[in-house]
Amino acid sequence: MFLIPKTTLVKDAMSKDFIMVYEEDKLKLCLEEMLKNNLTDIFVIDENKNIRGLLTLTDIAKIKIKKLNEYLPIKNFMSKEIVTVTKDISLLECRNIMIKNKIARLPVVENRSLIGVIRVEQLRDYFYMKMEELGGKLNHIINHIYEAVCVVDKEGIVVIWNKNSEKLYKVLAKDIIGKKLKDFFPKAILLKVLETRMGVADVYHCPPRKDTDVVVSAHPIFIDGEFVGAVSTDRDITQVKKLSYQLEKANSTLKFLENEVKKFSSSNFGNIIGKSQKLIKTIETARQVAKTNASILILGESGTGKEVFARAIHDYSQREGLFVPVNCSAIPSELFESEFFGYEAGAFTGASKKGKIGIFELANNGTVFLDEIADLPMHMQAKLLRVLQEKEIRRVGGEKTININVRIISATNKNLKKMSEEETFREDLYYRLNVVELSLPPLRERDGDIVLLIHNFLKEMCEQNNKKIPQIEREVIDILQNYEWRGNIRELKNTIEHLVVLSKDDTITKELVPNYIMEKVNKKIKKEEYPMDLNKAVLKVEIDTIKRALKISGGNKAKAAKLLNIPRSTLYYKMDLYKI
Known part of the structure; x- marks a missing residue:
């Protein structure tokens, strides 16, 4: 992966800028060579060019302090206990060897001959360069994470603030990095995590803006057991919430439509x-x-x-x-x-x-x-x-x-x-x-519509009950037309369903009509029939009229008398006469 540094071998990074002298060369000459080449070390070899020792500026400083004879051979002053490496090991291994032996350079040898050198300055520059390269890559990745990422140190100072943090909270990285988070967001969840050193996950946070919805996860950072800071990822769920709402609305609409379809197929x-x-x-x-x-x-x-x-x-x-x-x-x-x-x-x-x-x-x-x-x-x-x-x-x-x-x-x-x-x-x-x-007019005031509705409901109920459409006797239609239908269309529909499910031999007869309808219709017919005897007919009209007036007046005899345009005493007389 591009984030993982490639393993760099000694042969690819070693310096070939070094000085080699023979064991019998005078110390003064060696010092002059080091100064001339601006190097801090010099390597001593024998006549076969095998490395025999090492002399550094630190060693020379000690020689100067002791005021030793500079015209003596260098072999009298060199360090003979040297640690060498081969060209095929990694720089990371070199670093570990240097730390373990507390040395600042490693001669690179091949067949006991010096071919290069790894100095601490090279390692430092190499790792700094890799850190800078890695930091750039990490910064690029962090800026392309969908969530808003914020990292603070243990003092609450912002050290990382990615592009999506800028976008979500409208604060630029250059304005917040290096400053305390609480100065910008005093109620930030990350501050609580910093205080309690306990993480939280997927917590709905009061939106920084009215048009946003945010879910926050935040955790403390421990390195080798030491608390060093905290990190949070803030996810803008505004679009997710909108999509969820649209899905919820679509589901509700679908459920509603399903119910409506059921209604259309059953009662409407x-x-x-x-x-x-x-x-x-x-x-x-x-x-x-x-x-x-x-x-x-x-x-x-x-x-x-x-x-x-x-x-x-x-x-x-x-x-x-x-x-x-x-x-x-x-x-x-x-x-x-x-x-x-x-x-x-x-x-x-x-x-x-x-x-x-x-x-x-x-x-x-x-x-x-x-x-x-x-x-x-x-x-x-x-x-x-x-x-x-x-x-x-x-x-x-x-x-x-x-x-x-x-x-x-x-x-x-x-x-x-x-x-x-x-x-x-x-x-x-x-x-x-x-x-x-x-x-809407009541059914009893819709002249001619009852027959249309009867045939419509007849067809509908037969389809629902898987029955053949029966014949309906003319007398039944006349009865239904004479009924007052206080329950209007709903009552008529229920009556037709009653007739359909009870019908036999593909015919709806008078006997199938509910009793309460027959009673009402018979009473109406009887009420409308007058005897041929004029005196009896007048008597019937008078009785019916008095009863009607009493019904309209709610039993108030004074009002009934006024409606009938007769004295109250006359009303009392007639009520007593007709046993009303």
Whole structure:
């Protein structure tokens, strides 16, 4: 690898700049040669050029101090105990030999003849050069590590600050290296590690900037048991968190769509069926406002198909996002905020470790359908109003605001205007939701639509129950048309399913019609039949009219008399006469 220094052999690094003298040469001559060549050592050889000894400047200094005779042969002064090496060992081995023997040079010999020398200066220069080269390589590697790397000494002074540290924390290396880390980041996790000398791993750190998320790992540095500093790697997980959020949103969307597909395949037919004038007029209004951003309030009795209508508006609007239906009466009060706005990881006890996106985020660029809006708690009404005004939300436990683009369609079977007047529903929210109001007619007021719906549900239920579509007797259709359908379309659909699963011989007969429907229809028919005797007919009308007035007045006889336009005494008389 390029980081590991190549093994350098003596033969590639030894100096050939050396002086050789014979044993009989005079010391004075040897001194002159050393000075002339500016060397600190001289090697003594015999007549066969085999190395016999060594003389250094240190030895000469001792000679001068003792004032010895310089005209004597050098063999009288040389060191005879010399350590030699061969040309094929490494410089690292030379270093170890020098340290062990406390010497500053090593003669290199081959066949006992001197061919070179390794001096301590060469080793020092060589290792300094390698250290500098290695340092450059390490610096290059550290600067290309994805994490932000910071190293401090035991005093907390920064010694390493890589490029990604500059990028993440917006502090240049030249401004922080050599200075105390706490002067720049007084709450840095690395300072705690420096103090406790205990490492930490993958700790979420308060972001240095609002738009970043950082995870830190930091550890103390010990060399040969001695504490020398600490190192930290700070990983910017902003993109990872964004990708995680997108994946979470995609998973939530997928799960939602799976549920929606199940709905379409089981209970929702997805189309509005009917041709009555009241329905057609409502559809025309809905089509006109569908492609706008206006909030829509759908009013209608239970079972009139408010969600189906809302979904049709969303589909016609061609909004890119999802249609997300919410039953406001089915969400526990304490969960409203987390369901609508989502929550961050660990926002409250029992919260998912990954957090959760809320209804408004899920429906971004789409439609939120708030069914049973009248049941929305007061504290949530205020927060919903703020979302509609500001077009932004904040997750529970979160700090960041999230911009949203959501169309609101709400629905109720209650008198929302009256509730706002009675201050049980916020008036300002009512007007925000009721930019356009659509009133769905009850099934009993949709002339001709019952037969269309009967045949549609008949086909749908047969497909679901793997049955052949049966014939339906005309009398059964007449009975169903005469029934008032207080439960509207939902009740009709359930009734058709009842008839389909109980039908035999591919025919739906009168006997299969539920008893409660037969009783209501018979009572209605009986009520509408008058005897041919005029006196009896008048009597029946009078009795029915009095009963109707009492029902409208809630049993208040004074109000009933006023409705009937007769004195109260006359009403009492007739009630007693007819045993009402």
